[in-house]
Every structure is written in C-alpha cells, then in structure tokens.
Amino acid sequence: MFADAVSDSTNDSPSEESAAPETTPNPQDSTVQPKTAIDFEPGDDEAPAPTPAEPEKAAVAAKPAEPLEAVPVGDEDAPGEEYEQRGKKWIRYPEARGREVYAGYQTAKVLSKELGLDGPVTPEIVRTLANDKTILDHIDFDVMSPDPAEQARAFRYLFTTAKKAYDGNHAAHNPHETMADALLYAASQSAPEVIQGLEQRITQETLNRLYQKAVATGLETQAGQDLLASVQRTDQALTGTFRKRSELANAQKAVDPLAARTKELETREGKIQELESRQAKEDWDRWSDDTNLAVDSAIVGAITGALKPVAASLEKFPQTQQNVELRLREEIKSVFRTDQRFKAERDRYVKQASIAGTEQIRDGWRARIVQLYTSTAERVLREKAPPILSESAQALKAKSDKTHERLKGTQQLRGTPAGGHAPNGTTAPSTGNGKFDSKSWASEFEAAFN
Numbered sequence: 001m002f003a004d005a006v007s008d009s010t011n012d013s014p015s016e017e018s019a020a021p022e023t024t025p026n027p028q029d030s031t032v033q034p035k036t037a038i039d040f041e042p043g044d045d046e047a048p049a050p051t052p053a054e055p056e057k058a059a060v061a062a063k064p065a066e067p068l069e070a071v072p073v074g075d076e077d078a079p080g081e082e083y084e085q086r087g088k089k090w091i092r093y094p095e096a097r098g099r100e101v102y103a104g105y106q107t108a109k110v111l112s113k114e115l116g117l118d119g120p121v122t123p124e125i126v127r128t129l130a131n132d133k134t135i136l137d138h139i140d141f142d143v144m145s146p147d148p149a150e151q152a153r154a155f156r157y158l159f160t161t162a163k164k165a166y167d168g169n170h171a172a173h174n175p176h177e178t179m180a181d182a183l184l185y186a187a188s189q190s191a192p193e194v195i196q197g198l199e200q201r202i203t204q205e206t207l208n209r210l211y212q213k214a215v216a217t218g219l220e221t222q223a224g225q226d227l228l229a230s231v232q233r234t235d236q237a238l239t240g241t242f243r244k245r246s247e248l249a250n251a252q253k254a255v256d257p258l259a260a261r262t263k264e265l266e267t268r269e270g271k272i273q274e275l276e277s278r279q280a281k282e283d284w285d286r287w288s289d290d291t292n293l294a295v296d297s298a299i300v301g302a303i304t305g306a307l308k309p310v311a312a313s314l315e316k317f318p319q320t321q322q323n324v325e326l327r328l329r330e331e332i333k334s335v336f337r338t339d340q341r342f343k344a345e346r347d348r349y350v351k352q353a354s355i356a357g358t359e360q361i362r363d364g365w366r367a368r369i370v371q372l373y374t375s376t377a378e379r380v381l382r383e384k385a386p387p388i389l390s391e392s393a394q395a396l397k398a399k400s401d402k403t404h405e406r407l408k409g410t411q412q413l414r415g416t417p418a419g420g421h422a423p424n425g426t427t428a429p430s431t432g433n434g435k436f437d438s439k440s441w442a443s444e445f446e447a448a449f450n
Contacts, residue, residue, distance in 0.1 A: 080092055080093045080101075108120055108121040138154075142154035143155075159176065211243055214227040214228040214231055215251075228245060291366045295370055295373045298370050299332060299373065306381040306385045307321075307324070307325070307385070323392070324392050327388050328381060328384060332377045332380050335376060336376070342372070346372060346373075349368050349369045352365050353369070
C-alpha cells in the first residue's frame with residue numbers, strides 16, 4: 001500500500017504395451033468440473049455403476065509364455081498374482097476373472113474417450129458424474145414442481161453458478177444477460193403466456209409508480225392533476241380501465257401515519273449512514289496520503305544519512321550523486337516488495353489503523369508504520385550503500401584519469417609543460433590543482449568505506 005511499493009495407484013487390469021500410462025486426470029482440464037457448493041442436497045444413494053461392455057472375442061490380454069498356475073475352484077474373485085517376465089510386469093488371473101477385468105478395462109477406455117477425459121476413468125470421476133446427475137435430477141424436479149419456492153430454488157442455483165463463473169473469469173461476458181435472452185426467446189416460442197404475463201406485470205408496476213408520483217405531486221395542484229390525467233389515459237389505453245381520483249385520495253388518507261413516520265426515519269437514517277460512510281472514507285484517504293508522505297520523507301532521510309560521510313565529495317559530481325540516490329531507492333523498494341516478514345508486519349499495522357476508534361490511535365499506528373519503513377530502509381542501506389558508492393567512485397576515477405591522460409598528451413604535443421604557459425597565453429592544468437586529479441576525493445571514499 002505504501003511501498004510502491006499424482007500419486008501412483010495399483011492397476012488390477014492386464015497390462016498392454018499400447019495401454020495409456022496411468023495418470024490422475026485433472027477435473028479442471030476436462031469436461032468434468034469439480035463439485036461446488038450448491039443449494040441442493042444430493043441423496044445418500046449413489047448413481048449405479050456403469051455396466052461394462054462385452055469384450056470383443058479377438059481382443060484378449062497379453063499372456064506370458066509360461067503356463068498359468070492352477071487356481072482353486074470357487075476362487076474366481078481372488079486378486080491377481082503379480083510376476084515379472086523378460087523385464088515386464090504381469091498379473092495372472094483365472095480365465096473368467098481375466099475376461100471380466102479386461103472387459104472393464106475396455107469399457108473404461110471407451111467411457112474416457114466419450115467424456116473427453118485426458119486420463120483413465122477413476123472412482124473419483126464416477127462419483128463426480130453421479131453427483132452431477134443427482135444435481136440435475138434435483139433441478140429437473142424443482143423446475144417441474146408446482147411449488148413456486150422450489151422453482152425459485154432451481155433458478156437461484158443456475159443464476160448463482162453463472163455468477164461464480166463470471167466472477168472467476170471463466171466467462172468473457174456476464175452469463176446472466178444471455179440467460180435472460182435465452183429465457184425470453186424460449187418463452188416466445190413455446191410459452192407465449194410467459195411473455196404476456198411479464199408485459200402485464202411490467203405495465204402495471206409502471207402505472208402504479210406513475211399514480212404514486214401524481215399523488216406525491218399533489219392532486220390539488222395543477223401539476224398533479226395534469227400528471228394524473230395523462231396516467232389515466234395511458235392506463236385506459238393499455239388495460240381498458242383506470243384508477244379514479246377519489247380512489248387515489250381515499251388511499252392517500254388511509255395511509256398509516258406510523259408507517260409513514262417509520263419510513264421517513266428509515267430514509268433519514270440511510271442518509272446519515274451514507275454521510276458517515278463518505279466521511280469515514282475521506283478521513284481514511286487523508287490519513288493514507290499523510291502516511292505516504294511521512295514514509296517517503298523517512299526514506300529520503302535514511303538515504304541522506306547514509307551518504308552523509310561522503311556528501312562533500314558527491315557535491316562535486318551532482319549527476320553521480322543523483323544516480324547513486326536512485327539506485328539506493330530502487331534497492332529499498334525491492335526489499336519492500338519481496339520481504340514477506342516486512343509485508344506481514346505492515347499489513348497488520350494498516351489493519352489496526354483501519355479499525356482504530358479515534359484519530360489519536362490511528363496516528364499512533366502511523367508512527368509505527370513509519371518506523372517500520374525507516375528501520376527496513378536503514379538495514380538495506382547498510383548493506384547496499386558501500387558497494388554502490390565504491391563502484392561509482394571507481395567509475396569516476398577511471399573517467400577522471402582518462403581525461404587527465406588526454407590533456408597531458410595534448411600538452412606534450414604542444415610542447416607546453418604542465419603548469420606552464422601555452423602559446424595562446426593560457427596556463428596549462430597541472431597535477432594536484434583538484435580539477436582533473438581524482439586522488440583527493442577518491443581518498444575520502446576509501447577513508448569512509450574501506
């Protein structure tokens with residue numbers, strides 16, 4: 001806020017070289033979606049297991065070269081015996097049991113292909129499918145029910161599920177819009193009475209609001225009478241009848257004064273709560289801005305304090321000083337973004353400040369936040385400032401030495417000794433005058449950090 005800051009499972013089916021590898025399917029990548037919280041409560045009974053298809057006579061499991069061992073009679077359901085031959089693992093079953101296992105294996109492959117799964121059918125997938133079927137059965141039962149409450153429960157589930165998909169970015173548009181269009185289209189094709197009922201309800205609700213507006217304007221005023229006359233003409237044209245002025249006047253007199261007073265108080269209370277909420281938001285925004293300024297000032301102060309030992313030397317090189325300060329600030333911001341312990345502590349302070357009852361308590365939490373930022377920045381500066389300053393000093397020294405050597409060569413070509421007078425009357429720069437010699441300020445860097 002202030003920092004810019006799959007486990008292996010045992011396979012009882014016969015192995016084949018062409019069989020798909022054993023992988024656990026990801027329900028989110030397939031057409032089978034994970035179970036979500038719904039309004040319906042599925043029953044305890046589970047869906048019947050899929051009936052395995054009859055195996056093809058030509059398709060038999062790969063068998064080892066050695067003969068099968070005898071299995072006691074009446075033990076057809078005994079688990080297969082694992083063994084290994086020529087580096088391959090096999091499972092030995094009695095013939096009847098082997099055909100049954102192979103048939104289940106083929107059925108699972110066909111079912112996985114039909115469902116579009118990227119792996120084998122597992123008990124979890126079967127249970128999910130059974131649960132989805134139970135949900136669909138409940139929806140179908142509720143939609144067909146004559147009870148409006150049960151019908152509303154089915155539609156509420158559909159609308160809620162669509163909203164979850166939209167909120168989870170699973171849909172590029174709001175499904176509620178297309179659901180409304182689809183409902184109206186289906187109603188217009190198969191149940192025109194639905195459209196007619198909607199039109200009647202909407203028309204009557206609109207007319208009621210207009211009648212109320214006319215009454216609120218005042219039936220004794222000219223504006224109220226004009227509005228009432230226009231509403232009555234519209235009502236007569238659409239419904240064949242209209243509400244008389246005497247009826248509206250009697251209804252206005254029959255209004256419960258206590259209910260009217262209660263409504264007035266509720267309206268006033270709502271306005272007060274809205275004002276309080278707006279004021280609280282403004283106070284929090286102001287506190288946040290002040291805290292941001294205090295944190296930024298604390299970071300600037302920490303950087304200034306870290307550069308104080310070499311401030312006199314850096315003043316001679318303003319561009320280098322600016323670059324060093326920018327690098328140090330980036331190092332500090334990087335720690336603010338990545339230090340999980342710092343972030344957790346900061347978030348805790350901010351949360352406490354957000355629920356503070358008074359400005360004094362909230363200002364106290366601001367002080368703790370600023371102290372947290374300051375201590376973290378100082379820790380980073382103690383580690384990062386020396387190498388950055390040393391690197392900058394070396395770069396400046398190299399640049400100064402290069403300039404000095406170039407000027408020295410130019411003086412030699414002109415035949416003017418260092419410190420002497422050139423033909424144009426100017427004095428040639430000499431070593432030690434502080435302008436081109438980097439030794440004087442480089443020694444200050446070394447004394448401060450080495």
